[in-house]
Amino acid sequence: MKKLLVPTDFSQEAENALKVAAQLAKKHHCEILLLHLLELPLQQIDMVNNHSELPEAMFFMKLAQQKFEDLVDSDYLKGLTVQHFVEFGESFANLSEIGKRKGANLIVMGSHGASGFKEMFIGSNAEKVVRHSDIPVLVIKNEHQNFDIKDFVFASDFKKDNKETYKQAADLAQTFNAKIHLVMVNTASNFTTTGKAQARIKDFIKDYPFDNYSINIYNDTNVENGILNFSQDINADLIGISTHGRQGIAHFFNGSISEDLVNHAKRPVITFKI
Structure with missing residues (x-):
């Protein structure tokens, strides 16, 4: 982990993410x-002569x-190497491509609380990043x-x-020197015995020492509640989940895990693209 890409709209939520990135x-x-x-539109902006046919662009x-200058002068960024830049004509769906171009290993971004997490998985900027990103998104x-x-x-x-x-x-x-808690949620409609579930997990992890x-095999009414309740039981610091790219989190677990997982998660969530 050498470079952290932090998108900002200069909101408080974005600064929360930046403070985590700084740590x-x-x-x-x-x-x-x-x-x-x-x-x-980049073609309407003359970067050399600092001119644009669109007054609002300038x-x-x-x-x-100005906001960059104020932000990078913050005490919590002292002593850190911070590159700030503006990309024109790009959408959040292309954030992963920008990250790969810049050599980023992790994207760290904020969300607007419960309503923000709900929006995240039904069409917000964060949703676009998660669905399209080949880079893990925190x-x-x-x-x-x-x-x-x-934990x-x-x-x-x-x-x-x-x-x-x-x-x-x-x-x-390993980078965080953290313990990883592997959890498979059992539900009444999709039940697996403890023995079979443990065997599946052990086979799953055997190639990566x-x-x-x-x-952990955790029983609950649905997968979302199981993840949230298990995380609360052990007072987890971070929840990791998988996504299927453009299909998004709705296809996690080969079924339908709703936006409720991150909508109700008070803990940070990191996503990895399958």
């Missing part, structure tokens, strides 16, 4: 790539620059004075098409 950068010696997107460019909901990950829940159905996401989660847990883990 990660200090602990793991990362560079922060602070990005503001202006969905303006206004937003200068406003963004979604921050609240301000964290001390973002210290010790990391990785929830899955533990089928073979998810193995790459587990490798990413295990690598992240990582010793600091626990295996």
Whole structure:
């Protein structure tokens, strides 16, 4: 983890994410790539002569620059390497491509509380990022004075098409020096015996040696409640889930996990693309 891409609209929620990124950068010696997107046509902006045929374009460019200057002067960014830049004509759906172009290993972004998480999975900017990103996305909901990950829940159905996401989660847990809690949720409509579930999980993780883990079979009324309740039971610091790219989180667990998972999660959530 060398570079963290942090999109900002200069809101409080975006700053919450930036503060978390700053803590990660200090602990793991990362560079922060602070990005503001202006969905303006680049061909109408003359960057050399600082001129645009769109007066509002110049206004937003200068406003963004001023806000960048104020933001990077914050005490919590002191001593860190922070690159700030504006991308024109790009949408949040292309954030992963920007991240890959810049060499980012992780996207850290904020969300607007419960309603924001609900919007995240039904068409918001964060939803676009999660659905399209090949880079893991860490979604921050609240301000964290001390973002210290010790207990990391990785929830899955533990089928073979998810193995790459587990490798990413295990690598992240190792970076954080965290314990990863593998949890499979049993429901009445999709029940698996404990023995079969444990065997499936052990087969799932055997190719990626990582010793600091626990295996958990959790019974609940539905998958979403199971993940949330298990995470609360162990006071988890982070919840990890998988997505299927453009199909989004609705196809997680080969079924339908609703936006309720992150809508109601008070904890940070990180997504990995299958």
